[in-house]
Amino acid sequence: MSGGNREIDALIDVLARLPGLGPRSARRAVLHMIRRREALMSPLARTMAHVAETARECTRCGNISTAETCPVCADPARSTGEICVVEDVADLWAMERGGAFAGRYHVLGGTLSALDAVGPEDLGIPKLVARVREEEISEVILALNATVDGQTTAHYIAEALADTGARLTSLAQGVPIGGELDYLDDGTIQAALAARKAF
Amino acid sequence: MSGGNREIDALIDVLARLPGLGPRSARRAVLHMIRRREALMSPLARTMAHVAETARECTRCGNISTAETCPVCADPARSTGEICVVEDVADLWAMERGGAFAGRYHVLGGTLSALDAVGPEDLGIPKLVARVREEEISEVILALNATVDGQTTAHYIAEALADTGARLTSLAQGVPIGGELDYLDDGTIQAALAARKAF
Numbered sequence: 001m002s003g004g005n006r007e008i009d010a011l012i013d014v015l016a017r018l019p020g021l022g023p024r025s026a027r028r029a030v031l032h033m034i035r036r037r038e039a040l041m042s043p044l045a046r047t048m049a050h051v052a053e054t055a056r057e058c059t060r061c062g063n064i065s066t067a068e069t070c071p072v073c074a075d076p077a078r079s080t081g082e083i084c085v086v087e088d089v090a091d092l093w094a095m096e097r098g099g100a101f102a103g104r105y106h107v108l109g110g111t112l113s114a115l116d117a118v119g120p121e122d123l124g125i126p127k128l129v130a131r132v133r134e135e136e137i138s139e140v141i142l143a144l145n146a147t148v149d150g151q152t153t154a155h156y157i158a159e160a161l162a163d164t165g166a167r168l169t170s171l172a173q174g175v176p177i178g179g180e181l182d183y184l185d186d187g188t189i190q191a192a193l194a195a196r197k198a199f
Numbered sequence: 200m201s202g203g204n205r206e207i208d209a210l211i212d213v214l215a216r217l218p219g220l221g222p223r224s225a226r227r228a229v230l231h232m233i234r235r236r237e238a239l240m241s242p243l244a245r246t247m248a249h250v251a252e253t254a255r256e257c258t259r260c261g262n263i264s265t266a267e268t269c270p271v272c273a274d275p276a277r278s279t280g281e282i283c284v285v286e287d288v289a290d291l292w293a294m295e296r297g298g299a300f301a302g303r304y305h306v307l308g309g310t311l312s313a314l315d316a317v318g319p320e321d322l323g324i325p326k327l328v329a330r331v332r333e334e335e336i337s338e339v340i341l342a343l344n345a346t347v348d349g350q351t352t353a354h355y356i357a358e359a360l361a362d363t364g365a366r367l368t369s370l371a372q373g374v375p376i377g378g379e380l381d382y383l384d385d386g387t388i389q390a391a392l393a394a395r396k397a398f
Contacts, residue, residue, distance in 0.1 A: 005264040008254065011246050014239070019231050020224025029217040031289055033247070034254045034263055040213070041251035047210050049244035051229075052236040055207065064233055065204040090230055 008034075060131075062107030062124065064089050072096070078104050081138040085128065085157060087111055087145055095143065103141075106131065111149035112156055123153070125160055132164045142170045207233075259330075261306030261323065263288050271295070277303050280337040284327065284356060286310055286344055294342065302340075305330065310348035311355055322352070324359055331363045341369045 008030065016026035033041040051066065058070035065071060072078055072092075082103030086092050092105050108123040120126065132140060140161055144150035158168050174192035175184065184192075207229065215225035232240040250265065257269035264270060271277055271291075281302030285291050291304050307322040319325065331339060339360055343349035357367050373391035374383065383391075 005266065005270050007246065007250055007265050008263070011243075011250055014243050014246070018228040020227045021219065025219025027289060027292065028219045030250075031263070032218050034250065037251040037254060041247060044210075044213050045244050045248035045251055047206065047213070048232070048240060048247065051206055051210055051233065052240035052244055055233045055236060064207070064230070066206050067204065071204050090226060093226065 057107075061092075061105045062089070062109060063092055063105060072104055078102060079135070080104075081136060082141065083128075083132065083135075083137050083139075084141040084143050085154075086143050087150060087153075091143065091145075101141075103139075104135075108144075108153065111144070111147075111153040113149060120156065120160070125157060128157065129160050129164065132161060132166050137164075137166050139167045139169060142168065144170075146173060256306075260291075260304045261288070261308060262291055262304060271303055277301060278334075279303075280335060281340065282327075282331065282334075282336050282338075283340040283342050284353075285342050286349060286352075290342065290344075300340075302338075303334075307343075307352065310343070310346075310352040312348060319355065319359070324356060327356065328359050328363065331360060331365050336363075336365050338366045338368060341367065343369075345372060 012023070012026045012030050015021055015029060016023045018026075021029070033044065054066040055064055056066070056068065057064055058073055059068060060073045061070060063070035063072060067074065080103040082101075083106050084092075084095060084101055084103060085106045085108065086095065087108050087110060089107055092107055095101050095105070106124070106128045108125070110118055110123060112118055112120065112123065128140075131137065140157075142154045142157060144154045154170060161168060172195065173188070174195055175181070175188065181189065211222070211225045211229050214220055214228060215222045217225075220228070232243065253265040254263055255265070255267065256263055257272055258267060259272045260269060262269035262271060266273065279302040281300075282305050283291075283294060283300055283302060284305045284307065285294065286307050286309060288306055291306055294300050294304070305323070305327050307324070309317055309322060311317055311319065311322065327339075330336065339356075341353045341356060343353045353369060360367060371394065372387070373394055374380070374387065380388065
């Protein structure tokens with residue numbers, strides 16, 4: 001019971017369970033929206049309803065957009081013969097914000113996990129192999145997270161793609177731009193030292 | 200450009216500007232919602248649209264609810280002769296969560312501020328004085344924030360209510376429950392020491 005009433009409390013409860021929010025930020029967000037209900041809350045509700053109706057996974061790469069084929073796959077200029085494999089749509093969006101990659105993507109939607117019974121089919125790895133052959137892909141960039149599960153999955157994909165003839169690469173590991181050595185974990189420092197380059 | 204498309208980007212942009220959220224949590228929240236679009240996103244959009252249409256300020260106390268008279272003012276059991284004056288609806292909701300106050304509220308909607316040209320009328324202070332007389336209020340609890348603006352406003356209200364006969368009180372200041380002295384600011388320690396009580 002917040003002192004508002006049942007509908008406002010219900011709205012706060014749902015928002016508070018979204019990732020990245022908590023009860024306090026949900027309450028602040030709801031009060032902020034109610035104060036701007038015509039300029040902000042009603043349009044936001046309409047946009048949300050519209051996105052909820054139209055958002056879908058791209059049938060080719062697994063990206064999420066409001067079109068059947070996502071903007072990346074729909075752009076003929078991005079048919080570069082390169083596919084970047086990512087775990088998650090959020091990773092794809094992060095790569096796009098960087099703006100450094102001109103090719104297309106393949107979203108796995110997770111990593112292989114015996115514990116959670118996630119197998120290659122669940123991640124669309126057979127589909128990735130088929131795409132590499134059909135789209136005449138010359139390079140597959142494995143941009144999986146530098147975790148144990150991510151790297152296990154990367155190795156499995158590398159084996160599955162071994163006889164396609166595509167070159168396999170992975171993101172460089174090292175010191176982040178602007179990163180301070182003192183704040184880095186030991187593994188990153190070791191990786192950065194092992195991959196040192198001429199100055 | 201997130202890699203999604205214009206509508207999804209617009210939704211993320213609006214959410215990212217809500218208090219308590221940022222671009223990263225907005226992106227995570229939107230992806231989470233899109234993955235549960237039928238079970239979560241569509242109902243949430245409907246609830247938001249409904250609250251946006253029906254939410255309003257209580258004509259008596261300034262609380263926000265979806266009824267013309269808020270649940271606190273509508274409850275006859277809360278006619279205790281006590282009014283708690285708070286700066287903001289969020290403060291009212293915080294008091295209600297505590298559940299320690301059985302009376303009614305008066306929401307100022309801010310504090311007096313010469314800089315921002317906020318005067319007594321903007322805060323409904325004349326309306327508060329009228330309520331204290333009409334509702335035969337015996338005690339007004341000034342639960343304003345312990346900031347300079349909050350305390351200035353409290354003093355102004357105390358003067359305005361001086362000849363109503365209502366008893367004026369304010370929240371006790373001291374060490375928060377579970378608080379550690381080492382983490383408290385000097386002002387709080389001084390206030391707690393000055394208001395020390397027999398053990």
